[in-house]
Amino acid sequence: MTLLLRFLFFGILVRGVILFGLGLTVRHRELLPGNGPAIIAANHNSHLDTLALMSLMPLSLLPKLRPVAAADYFLSGRVRGWFARNIIGILPLERSGARKGSDALAALGEALDRGEILILFPEGSRGEPEALGRFKAGVGQLAALRPDVPVIPVYLHGFGKALPRGSSLLVPFNCTVSVGEALRGQDFEGGHTRRAFMAAYEARMTALAEAETVPAWD
């Protein structure tokens, strides 16, 4: 039942709002993963980010898509928690407290072992609208733990204009999804995998961002 709801929600409502209401320009769509396990690592400006990335993947992959989301935010409150778990299908991540760190990473690793596609936002939170924040190194650690899993850098633009943090008013803007070439942990082996991986990820994200002509938003 919830699976049917999930398909209806993503198949009709989300696709309608994202593809018609907003409109996406997708660059290098062919670089998106065709199957799991994989990690999509994007910058984060809006709740729409997750929905847009999920609407770009074929519906047949929907059961495998797992947005990694903060447990303290998304699981607070019964309705929001039910929605986040069953409809969006999030993989809750503890941002603080005892289960932080390696335990949380282990859960992500297990999901990858099940062949799932993780959607995660290394900036950690939505932050300043339409500005690249600092990337946290968790994705680098994950890449070191599962060195053969592709990590696809994705640069998103426009979603922070359409629905920024702190606003519930959705204003239609065309948005851009720029997909980069996958990175793998195994390409950075030899001591400082995590750091080398993060440097490469950051460089790739910056290059994707610089390739876009972004109008002023002041």
Add this chain to the structure above:
Amino acid sequence: MIQWIGTTFDLPQPVVVATLSLWAVLIVATGVVLALASRGTGDHRELIDRTSSWWWMIGAFTLAIAANQTVAIVFLAIISYLALKEYLSLIPTRRIDRGILLFAYLAVPVQYYWAAIDWYNMFLVFVPVWMFLLFPALMALRGETQNFLRAVGTLSWGLMLTVFCLSHSAMLLVSAEVHNPVAGGVGLLFFVVVLAQFNDVAQYFWGKLLGRSKVTPNVSPKKTWEGLLGGVLTTVTLAALIGPYLTPMDHLWSALAGTVIGVSGFLGDINISAVKRDLGVKDAGGLITGHGGILDRVDSLTYAAPAFFHFFRYFFTP
């Protein structure tokens, strides 16, 4: 057959013939493109992309005019919405104006509603007077003066171009039998839309074939005098041929209307080209594969629709 289609879809017979001819041209053109591509010399990717997009666009246009007048107006309103959205996404905007921009989208259904109920005076003043006065006032009330003139100017200009100008196509549709006993409003809509689009293709074709001297080297380096003249002449010829069947105009008046559409279409095209140049983008968006965004496709219509509308209204309205 043609009579049967005409009565089933409540379309004037000349429009049925014209639509079927349009599909015949599309099918022949597709055949030529595929034949060229299979010869395998050079890169035909863009040509193939463009052609397959034409199938979608002509398909949508056919469905819209075949359904009924309301569907056709909603279809045209959606084009305005997409064009306005593309425009607002390209230009610099201010955070504080988010709510006002959302409000600006509402101008689209309202403007097309005036067209749908054939309230000509309100249709004429709604955007250039009421929206022109409303949005600066709203922005002033919000109290942010930094970049105020830029915000007011770009919003008003965008609404004029993407909503007001394009909505003339809907007004043509409803001006109906009174003004066009030959093939109704849908005949006039078909005439201007198909000729404006055909003019684009003809200018592109002649430009590729003979193009030498540039018209506007700084704005759109691909536009040449040869392309412009060849395109307009081709459009005028086609207009003179089909005008008497779709409109109350005879061959000569139709040729004149073709000139208006051809030249204004060119001006609409370089107008959007200048905007894109200014903003530093190549395409206005990525909605239509091979063509760019919706603004890249309807740029000529933003000029041709109002120009033809007022040309026709001036000379042919009793």
